[in-house]
Amino acid sequence: MSTTFAPLQNDTFLRACLRQATDHTPIWLMRQAGRYLPEYRATRAQAGSFMGLATDVDYATEVTLQPLERYALDAAILFSDILTVPDAMGLGLSFAQGEGPKFEKTVRTEADVAMLAVPDMNKLRYVFDAVTSIRKALNGRVPLIGFSGSPWTLACYMVEGGGSDDYRMVKTLMYQRPDLMHRVLAINADAVALYLRTQIEAGAQAVMVFDSWGGVLADGNFQSFSLAYTKRVLDQLPKAYNGQRIPRIVFTKGGGLWLDDMNTLDCDVLGLDWTVNLARARAAVGGEVGGPGKALQGNLDPNVLFAAPEQVAAEAVKVLERFGKPHTDRHSTGPTHIFNLGHGISQFTPPENVQVLVETVHAHSRQMRRHAHTP
Amino acid sequence: MSTTFAPLQNDTFLRACLRQATDHTPIWLMRQAGRYLPEYRATRAQAGSFMGLATDVDYATEVTLQPLERYALDAAILFSDILTVPDAMGLGLSFAQGEGPKFEKTVRTEADVAMLAVPDMNKLRYVFDAVTSIRKALNGRVPLIGFSGSPWTLACYMVEGGGSDDYRMVKTLMYQRPDLMHRVLAINADAVALYLRTQIEAGAQAVMVFDSWGGVLADGNFQSFSLAYTKRVLDQLPKAYNGQRIPRIVFTKGGGLWLDDMNTLDCDVLGLDWTVNLARARAAVGGEVGGPGKALQGNLDPNVLFAAPEQVAAEAVKVLERFGKPHTDRHSTGPTHIFNLGHGISQFTPPENVQVLVETVHAHSRQMRRHAHTP
Numbered sequence: 001m002s003t004t005f006a007p008l009q010n011d012t013f014l015r016a017c018l019r020q021a022t023d024h025t026p027i028w029l030m031r032q033a034g035r036y037l038p039e040y041r042a043t044r045a046q047a048g049s050f051m052g053l054a055t056d057v058d059y060a061t062e063v064t065l066q067p068l069e070r071y072a073l074d075a076a077i078l079f080s081d082i083l084t085v086p087d088a089m090g091l092g093l094s095f096a097q098g099e100g101p102k103f104e105k106t107v108r109t110e111a112d113v114a115m116l117a118v119p120d121m122n123k124l125r126y127v128f129d130a131v132t133s134i135r136k137a138l139n140g141r142v143p144l145i146g147f148s149g150s151p152w153t154l155a156c157y158m159v160e161g162g163g164s165d166d167y168r169m170v171k172t173l174m175y176q177r178p179d180l181m182h183r184v185l186a187i188n189a190d191a192v193a194l195y196l197r198t199q200i201e202a203g204a205q206a207v208m209v210f211d212s213w214g215g216v217l218a219d220g221n222f223q224s225f226s227l228a229y230t231k232r233v234l235d236q237l238p239k240a241y242n243g244q245r246i247p248r249i250v251f252t253k254g255g256g257l258w259l260d261d262m263n264t265l266d267c268d269v270l271g272l273d274w275t276v277n278l279a280r281a282r283a284a285v286g287g288e289v290g291g292p293g294k295a296l297q298g299n300l301d302p303n304v305l306f307a308a309p310e311q312v313a314a315e316a317v318k319v320l321e322r323f324g325k326p327h328t329d330r331h332s333t334g335p336t337h338i339f340n341l342g343h344g345i346s347q348f349t350p351p352e353n354v355q356v357l358v359e360t361v362h363a364h365s366r367q368m369r370r371h372a373h374t375p
Numbered sequence: 376m377s378t379t380f381a382p383l384q385n386d387t388f389l390r391a392c393l394r395q396a397t398d399h400t401p402i403w404l405m406r407q408a409g410r411y412l413p414e415y416r417a418t419r420a421q422a423g424s425f426m427g428l429a430t431d432v433d434y435a436t437e438v439t440l441q442p443l444e445r446y447a448l449d450a451a452i453l454f455s456d457i458l459t460v461p462d463a464m465g466l467g468l469s470f471a472q473g474e475g476p477k478f479e480k481t482v483r484t485e486a487d488v489a490m491l492a493v494p495d496m497n498k499l500r501y502v503f504d505a506v507t508s509i510r511k512a513l514n515g516r517v518p519l520i521g522f523s524g525s526p527w528t529l530a531c532y533m534v535e536g537g538g539s540d541d542y543r544m545v546k547t548l549m550y551q552r553p554d555l556m557h558r559v560l561a562i563n564a565d566a567v568a569l570y571l572r573t574q575i576e577a578g579a580q581a582v583m584v585f586d587s588w589g590g591v592l593a594d595g596n597f598q599s600f601s602l603a604y605t606k607r608v609l610d611q612l613p614k615a616y617n618g619q620r621i622p623r624i625v626f627t628k629g630g631g632l633w634l635d636d637m638n639t640l641d642c643d644v645l646g647l648d649w650t651v652n653l654a655r656a657r658a659a660v661g662g663e664v665g666g667p668g669k670a671l672q673g674n675l676d677p678n679v680l681f682a683a684p685e686q687v688a689a690e691a692v693k694v695l696e697r698f699g700k701p702h703t704d705r706h707s708t709g710p711t712h713i714f715n716l717g718h719g720i721s722q723f724t725p726p727e728n729v730q731v732l733v734e735t736v737h738a739h740s741r742q743m744r745r746h747a748h749t750p
Contacts, residue, residue, distance in 0.1 A: 014566075027462035102679060167676070171676065171681070172677075172678060175676075175686055215650065220652075221652075221676075254629070256632045257650055261729035275590065275593065275632055277595075277632075301546065301550075303542065303543060304546040304550065306543065306546070306550060307550035308551060311550055318595070346543065348543065
């Protein structure tokens with residue numbers, strides 16, 4: 001592919017991913033293009049269904065840009081679903097009205113596993129076309145993040161056939177037939193790697209792996225059934241494309257206990273949920289000026305956005321102060337923070353509170369940089 | 376109360392709680408009297424409903440003892456529900472067939488909170504009568520554990536009106552009206568303390584606080600909205616009754632990141648789920664021989680019990696070895712382990728696998744004590 005895109009006007013997010021100094025702490029929100037926005041609900045009603053929205057390039061472009069029209073967010077994220085890859089493997093994804101995702105077929109037996117293979121990327125053409133279309137529509141305003149579910153998280157849905165509250169099926173397979181589980185995960189990892197590589201070629205300027213269900217694993221199993229396959233994905237990704245570094249973000253919901261393990265990943269950013277103490281995480285993996293380390297992304301509880309505007313602002317400030325002042329050395333790398341929620345934004349969020357959040361993060365983080373020390 | 380009970384024949388569990396040396400690692404299972412046992416399902420069918428079972432002294436006694444007839448468990452736990460306390464506050468608990476608990480009334484407004492008070496313990500007489508009846512029926516075989524939900528966990532159900540997957544209502548109240556939330560939690564703490572004290576007077580030989588939803592809180596909020604009120608409960612409990620020490624166990628599901636905070640609690644045992652590395656937990660809070668510390672309880676993933684018997688045994692051994700050899704000094708206290716699951720046993724568990732688990736824990740933990748060093 002050789003599409004030429006407009007030059008980037010706001011590189012704050014990419015710089016922070018690469019632990020470079022920035023004038024403010026960049027902010028974007030997981031699921032920022034979503035049901036809490038009336039304009040999103042209107043477009044989705046037109047499209048008829050979630051997959052109708054995700055598989056249509058124009059709709060996907062439109063909804064991706066909607067939050068950027070309202071808020072001064074520092075990044076856009078591809079509008080899609082983490083389950084597109086198993087869908088392309090032939091499992092038959094659908095979203096019933098008001099319910100979570102469902103697969104027509106599940107992967108539970110040796111025969112089921114034998115049928116699995118890295119899917120033909122042409123079946124995911126709609127995703128790559130959306131990436132290119134969004135990148136063009138952004139016209140250099142902010143960078144575009146591509147993403148995928150982690151091999152383990154995809155496997156959870158593939159084995160369970162949908163959401164779960166006890167992960168009984170996937171863990172039964174894991175404990176009974178670890179050999180089969182490893183086979184599924186290896187295929188998933190190679191599929192995810194190819195999927196993300198193709199997103200990068202289509203125009204994604206950073207990529208994120210969502211390990212939404214890594215946190216349900218036992219200590220020891222997280223390392224061998226989730227982390228090892230996230231590593232296998234990262235090993236297959238280009239570090240740069242067309243001369244531009246492509247930062248990699250890994251987010252394990254509920255993974256706070258395994259920060260030291262995650263620190264061994266060859267990625268630039270670690271995403272954190274609200275259970276993690278940002279000051280401690282910074283001390284553990286954020287590194288020093290001039291030394292190695294990970295940028296940290298997170299970690300406001302999305303439920304904060306149900307409070308009054310002044311409370312939203314106060315909680316946002318707490319998160320910024322918990323991380324502390326990011327480094328400001330323009331000649332070196334060092335500890336940086338990307339503001340985000342610790343999970344996707346709720347559909348019940350009042351949109352005006354997102355405005356307060358974004359403005360507070362920008363204003364307060366600028367102010368923090370002007371002071372020699374923060375509390 | 377001055378009931379005289381039979382002398383205790385197996386004090387392994389109580390000794391381990393108090394960090395005293397034992398010949399084997401004691402084991403009991405959260406929700407060990409439950410739906411995975413056909414005899415439980417038969418009794419429940421007779422009783423007609425879950426609350427029919429829990430409020431009838433004879434039924435509650437019968438089902439509490441059922442797992443002990445099958446397995447060489449080292450403790451019994453009162454058959455009851457964590458929501459009896461808010462039910463006694465007048466919120467109207469019910470369990471619809473095949474669904475989770477539901478409250479008729481919720482606690483969301485200033486007026487709702489104003490109505491709350493520590494309930495008259497006579498409304499919970501059925502619980503205390505069950506404790507005494509079970510203690511008599513046990514006839515000294517193993518100790519009886521009493522329990523309650525934590526103030527925060529009770530508040531989750533009281534505000535949400537039932538289970539939740541996002542805790543939106545309770546967190547909205549917490550972030551919007553922390554003053555109201557603290558009022559609810561203070562009342563809950565005093566109610567839980569009185570409830571546990573009365574269980575102790577009725578015959579409970581150890582007490583456990585289930586903070587099932589502490590792990591959904593943000594760092595900082597866990598400490599002020601959950602841990603502080605668990606502390607308020609513990610402060611009101613007698614350390615001994617009738618000359619016997621009454622060990623206190625605190626279990627926060629998903630609380631592994633806050634072990635150091637939990638270590639400050641005035642309790643004897645910390646319960647851990649499967650995400651926690653037992654060796655690291657022991658190093659952090661288990662203490663040394665002769666020094667202070669907490670006994671540790673846990674932490675097998677309940678889903679292991681869906682694997683083949685030899686796999687169940689292998690995973691049980693892994694948990695024992697991860698903790699390592701408990702101390703064996705009969706003249707001192709030191710690090711001890713109480714084997715348990717990291718969450719309640721699943722209703723789908725094959726009962727024969729529980730047999731394998733209990734036998735493996737007993738046999739292997741005896742063997743570990745015979746060796747000078749464990750791997």
